[in-house]
Amino acid sequence: MTRSLAGMLLAATVATGVLVGTPTAASASEASTTSRPHLLDYKIYFGKCEDTCRIKVRIKNVSRKRLYDVSLNARLWVNGKKVGACYDYVGSIRPKGVRWAGCTVRSAKLAQLWTRYLDGEIDFNTRTKTNVHYEWYS
Structure with a gap:
């Protein structure tokens, strides 16, 4: 997982309060398209x-x-x-x-x-x- 993707997920969790699962390095590109919208x-x-x-x-x-x-x-x-x-x-x-x-x-x-x-x-x-x-x- 790249550092910027992890930072965006953490920022989105803090800003919206919606919990997001952290993807693995192999599925990082899939997670950005299949994750639940905030x-x-x-x-x-x-x-x-x-x-x-x-x-x-x-x-x-x-x-x-x-x-x-x-x-x-x-x-x-x-x-x-x-x-x-x-x-x-x-x-x-x-x-x-x-x-x-x-x-x-x-x-x-x-x-x-x-x-x-x-x-x-x-x-x-x-x-x-x-x-x-x-x-x-x-």
Whole structure:
């Protein structure tokens, strides 16, 4: 795999949030023609995050195709430990359209870490990973 192709795949993954499989060196040229197009761009926002965390995501359809069955999966980490996950069904997004999705993570582990943060034992650094699934018809 050439360095530029790997860089483009990584940049596309970071920019759009759509996970792309990394091809082998033999199939690098095939992967550029058969890989799934990046039809979404999204940005993650955190709401109030204490013993429950609200995760909001702005999903933008950057294609000229209507996307169907769009759904959001979000996983939440605090200080590198997974504390929970949530799911939201968005529906369809028209071409060049924007939809908002949001879900709330509630778990005993999150509440325990928040209590330890209030006691001054640990920091409370939140991170999230999201994955947006969708379908389209040619």
